[in-house]
Amino acid sequence: MSEIKKPKHPSEIYIRSYPKIIFFWPLLITSFILWIIEALSTDPEISGVLGMVWFIVFFVNIFITAFDFSSTKFFVLILAIVIILLLVVFLVPGLFANLGGLRIDLTLTWQFYVVMTLILAFILGIVIISTRFEYYKVERNE
Template sequence: MADDSNMSNEQEPNQASHKDDTPSSIYLISYPKIVFLYPTLIVSIVAAIFMSIAGESAHIGGNREHMAEVMALIFLVVFGLNITVLAFDFPRTTSLTLFFLGVAIFMGIWMLLRFNPDIVPALTNFLKSLRPWANSQMYWMFSGILGLIFVGVGISVRFDYWEVKGNELLHHHGFLSDLERFSAPNLKIDKEISDIFEYILLRSGRLVLHPRNEPRAIVLDNVPFISKKEKQITRMLGALQVQVRPESH
């Protein structure tokens, strides 16, 4: 009898901690793809601050290379990579292969032109002639425009989101807080990560919900921290299934 009581005492704290780990409500928000441009926004703000402090005529060390050109190149590279992430999907296997292949090709061409500038003089002269330039006002304006879009996205998602709570799946939408209710028990969940770079940027992916007695699935794209959300929902539904299980006599 003593052993049974000890075992029950050990199980109760474990069950209590397990319940504490499960939140009472889990919010699911589907974001537009523009949120993946936050690295470009960060670089633009940093460039705007630097150019405002250092000035457009700042040089690098003793060289006569304008800092504005270097900042412009950094901005364009980050912006180009961000646009590529938005434009294409990179599955896990092919994306890594393409990434390392692109890096190898770029490094090979750069080293070839670095140590043999006369091998392709036209290309070398073309690269040397590339001297992009932008002042602080351009970076501030770009940051302001993109920042306002981010604020608009943050406001809009507050009027369209999903909530897993108790035995229900709730859809909040509209300016008047319209509400749709779905049954949460026996809810089937599918998690899809089709783009590794989007997952790296925001740990995001696609979440497909299959409520009971509903003919169509609910597809939520670009859900941040999708693995954490999926584990929380699975844990909550598992707890609900235990609670609604009939008592055995």
């Protein structure tokens, strides 16, 4: 009996184009996880920390989609500096003590996380479905 062998290389390749909104999948996952944590949490202190985490992920997503970077090193350097600054501002409580008691309160409710999860899941789902119908097919020329 002879077995049919699969070709070593594919005979066709599908190329799909995704819009920049596809980069928001980390925010979708973060919103979903923070929704569960916030819904199950009984500690009111954790809401502010979760809000800070959400805003940091949101900032990183907006930063990535806003600029087209030609050099990965430049992008990583700028992003690392900004993340470190955000972490210092949000996680060092006495940093703004000398500014007249300025306090950053980024408390978000579980309802906010649910709404953001649903909005992002809806939009990303439509994007994924629409790319199933819009693609380029590259075939071998023998």
